[in-house]
Amino acid sequence: MTQPIIQIKQVSLAFDQFKALDGVSLSVNKGQCIVICGPSGSGKSSLLRCINGLEPFQSGDIWVDGVGVRGCKNLPALRLSVGMVFQHFELYPHMTVLENLTLAPIKAKGMSQSEAKKLAMHYLDRVGIADQADKHPARLSGGQQQRAAIARSLTLEPKAMLFDEPTSALDPELISEVLQVMRNLAKDGMTMLVVTHEMGFAREVADEIVFMDHGQIIEQAPVTTFFGAPRTERAKDFLQKILGKI
Amino acid sequence: MDWAVVTANAPLLIKGLITSLKLAAVAIALSFPLGCLVAIGRLSHRAWLSMLCGGFVNVLRSNPLILILFWFYFLMPILIGKSINDLTSILCAFVIFFGAYFGEIIRSGIQSVGHRQIQAGLSSGLSYRQTMQHIVLPQAIRAMLPALTTQCILVLQGTTVAYVVGYDELLHTTAMIAERTGRPTEMYLTVALIYFLICYGGSLVARKFEKVQGR
Amino acid sequence: MRYEFNWGMLTQPPYSEWIIDGVWTTFHLALICWVLALTLGILIGVCRVTNSRILRFFGTAYVEVFRNIPLLVQLFIWLFVIPQLLPEEFSSWWNRLDAVPYWTAVVGISFYTSSRVAEQIRSAIMAIPQGQFKAALSTGLTPFQMYRYVIMPYALRIIIPAITSEFLTTFKNTSLALTIGVMEITATTRKIEAWSFRGIEAYAVASLTYVLTTLLVIALMTWLEKKYHIPGLIKRDTGHH
Numbered sequence: 095m096t097q098p099i100i101q102i103k104q105v106s107l108a109f110d111q112f113k114a115l116d117g118v119s120l121s122v123n124k125g126q127c128i129v130i131c132g133p134s135g136s137g138k139s140s141l142l143r144c145i146n147g148l149e150p151f152q153s154g155d156i157w158v159d160g161v162g163v164r165g166c167k168n169l170p171a172l173r174l175s176v177g178m179v180f181q182h183f184e185l186y187p188h189m190t191v192l193e194n195l196t197l198a199p200i201k202a203k204g205m206s207q208s209e210a211k212k213l214a215m216h217y218l219d220r221v222g223i224a225d226q227a228d229k230h231p232a233r234l235s236g237g238q239q240q241r242a243a244i245a246r247s248l249t250l251e252p253k254a255m256l257f258d259e260p261t262s263a264l265d266p267e268l269i270s271e272v273l274q275v276m277r278n279l280a281k282d283g284m285t286m287l288v289v290t291h292e293m294g295f296a297r298e299v300a301d302e303i304v305f306m307d308h309g310q311i312i313e314q315a316p317v318t319t320f321f322g323a324p325r326t327e328r329a330k331d332f333l334q335k336i337l338g339k340i
Numbered sequence: 341m342d343w344a345v346v347t348a349n350a351p352l353l354i355k356g357l358i359t360s361l362k363l364a365a366v367a368i369a370l371s372f373p374l375g376c377l378v379a380i381g382r383l384s385h386r387a388w389l390s391m392l393c394g395g396f397v398n399v400l401r402s403n404p405l406i407l408i409l410f411w412f413y414f415l416m417p418i419l420i421g422k423s424i425n426d427l428t429s430i431l432c433a434f435v436i437f438f439g440a441y442f443g444e445i446i447r448s449g450i451q452s453v454g455h456r457q458i459q460a461g462l463s464s465g466l467s468y469r470q471t472m473q474h475i476v477l478p479q480a481i482r483a484m485l486p487a488l489t490t491q492c493i494l495v496l497q498g499t500t501v502a503y504v505v506g507y508d509e510l511l512h513t514t515a516m517i518a519e520r521t522g523r524p525t526e527m528y529l530t531v532a533l534i535y536f537l538i539c540y541g542g543s544l545v546a547r548k549f550e551k552v553q554g555r
Numbered sequence: 556m557r558y559e560f561n562w563g564m565l566t567q568p569p570y571s572e573w574i575i576d577g578v579w580t581t582f583h584l585a586l587i588c589w590v591l592a593l594t595l596g597i598l599i600g601v602c603r604v605t606n607s608r609i610l611r612f613f614g615t616a617y618v619e620v621f622r623n624i625p626l627l628v629q630l631f632i633w634l635f636v637i638p639q640l641l642p643e644e645f646s647s648w649w650n651r652l653d654a655v656p657y658w659t660a661v662v663g664i665s666f667y668t669s670s671r672v673a674e675q676i677r678s679a680i681m682a683i684p685q686g687q688f689k690a691a692l693s694t695g696l697t698p699f700q701m702y703r704y705v706i707m708p709y710a711l712r713i714i715i716p717a718i719t720s721e722f723l724t725t726f727k728n729t730s731l732a733l734t735i736g737v738m739e740i741t742a743t744t745r746k747i748e749a750w751s752f753r754g755i756e757a758y759a760v761a762s763l764t765y766v767l768t769t770l771l772v773i774a775l776m777t778w779l780e781k782k783y784h785i786p787g788l789i790k791r792d793t794g795h796h
Binding site: 543 | 558619620622623624625626627628629631632635636639640723727728730731733734741744745748754755758761762765766769770
Binding site for chain 2: 143146148169170171173174177178180182184185186187188197198201202203246247250
């Protein structure tokens with residue numbers, strides 16, 4: 095049995111008195127696309143931030159490609175195996191798109207300028223914005239910025255990608271171009287963990303859905319089961335509210 | 341009014357002005373790096389360092405510049421064990437005093453960049469130092485330019501305080517001329533105009549930076 | 556380092572009396588200047604945001620002049636220059652005043668501080684949503700009433716931090732009055748140092764005065780802010796001290 099790319103075991107995270115995560119366990123196998131959904135404050139984003147060591151959790155452990163996160167001595171190196179895409183894109187405003195992509199390969203991976211540039215242009219092309227390479231982020235639309243952010247993570251050629259509500263900050267007409275990129279990524283076999291409210295995307299692309307509430311995993315099931323016959327009341331409730339809007 | 345007094349003493353005034361400008365320039369050149377260190381210290385995760393720098397800033401900002409000047413003027417010969425020249429005491433006072441003010445500006449500039457940019461940098465495999473160097477500081481400096489410019493103007497205005505220890509910067513020079521010639525009106529109005537032109541010009545530069553930053 | 560401490564001397568006359576006088580002078584000088592600066596500053600600040608171009612120009616000129624000339628230079632001008640330029644009757648009345656240096660300092664520091672207050676009032680007013688002005692006027696209030704009953708109370712709450720910080724700045728600026736002969740606390744401690752050669756003890760008293768006052772005022776400001784807090788209003792960080 096091959097090892098899951100991401101293995102989360104009994105992770106708990108608390109901020110002062112507030113318990114953000116309470117004994118969460120999850121495995122993500124190679125090539126899987128798992129969508130995490132749930133109400134605000136359920137701990138979805140915190141979970142993602144624990145995976146790449148941005149948030150130091152108090153108990154349990156997480157392994158990324160076999161490397162434990164909790165006692166990890168070299169977090170920068172670990173973060174090269176798992177890319178992260180943020181809700182507000184977080185491109186560096188003072189650099190061009192190309193410079194945004196080549197910064198980490200050069201500084202963190204030690205690539206040469208030309209190697210990094212070639213790789214960056216390849217991924218910019220893959221997400222469809224190769225012609226925006228020399229522009230500053232402020233000149234791009236929201237959808238283009240998020241695609242650039244995805245390309246920025248891809249340029250590090252990670253084993254898995256974490257998406258933290260990638261389309262929540264986008265105008266409605268720009269959401270589809272980003273979802274398309276993510277769809278293609280999943281098709282090409284990228285291991286993905288996606289926090290999102292986009293149930294259409296989840297239904298079409300995801301292998302499994304994880305429903306979280308109050309820091310715990312309430313329900314976890316293959317896509318068809320989750321949408322067809324949710325087991326728990328809370329999941330049913332949530333689905334009704336989300337899908338009732340469409 | 342007899343404005344000929346001004347023209348007659350112009351060389352002396354210019355000399356005084358240059359002294360003031362030099363004093364301000366050296367003070368800025370030394371207190372800015374000190375401010376950087378203080379800011380980084382305040383943002384450190386080590387509680388003792390953060391509190392030490394915080395204490396430093398708060399104590400210095402609670403005292404008037406003129407009193408800090410007296411402290412150094414009095415204390416330095418005793419501490420060092422021999423008499424040192426005026427300029428050294430004055431500079432030490434200025435550097436320590438303005439270092440605290442620069443430290444505050446730099447600290448809030450760094451904090452204005454926002455922790456999410458830091459997260460973005462860290463999550464792409466950059467070390468904390470690399471993230472600060474390539475992502476946070478360039479943005480912070482751009483954000484701080486208006487406040488830094490204003491602070492530099494305040495340093496220049498602060499040089500007038502050196503008058504009280506007899507240092508021959510512009511105000512002291514003017515006072516001497518005014519007393520000697522018995523024409524304080526012309527002299528002081530002239531020096532006010534000189535300071536006004538420089539400081540107002542500086543404030544226009546600061547405003548320019550503020551507009552550019554709105555990009 | 557060779558230095559003999561003698562803290563006890565501070566409690567003996569004449570030093571103890573000088574210190575008490577000096578601290579008292581510093582406080583009442585700072586308070587008078589602050590109150591005058593607030594009054595004048597509010598007027599000028601409002602000028603800068605009115606619709607009248609003349610008033611706006613006047614307000615801007617006022618602020619720029621007093622902001623860009625060092626306070627010490629301004630004090631000297633008030634001391635040496637203005638009396639010369641004013642009519643005879645005023646000069647002779649002024650010169651016969653009991654404490655010309657003191658009142659000169661009051662005038663000088665007040666005008667300087669008022670320009671800073673004007674700036675803060677202006678930013679506070681500009682931070683108030685436009686809708687408030689329109690709503691007030693549409694209920695039939697005159698512009699003056701609008702400012703008096705709607706805008707100023709709103710603005711003042713926003714600038715509580717800035718105003719208290721301005722008091723602290725004024726408090727520190729009183730030290731410059733020593734150059735024109737006012738015996739506030741810094742001047743007093745310098746005199747003590749000159750008489751006793753015990754500079755550390757002397758200046759420590761001055762520093763202590765400033766630091767303790769600062770701590771007290773900040774505590775007061777925090778209490779005031781909590782008490783008069785407008786729920787839902789995002790607090791502005793003025794950054795100044």
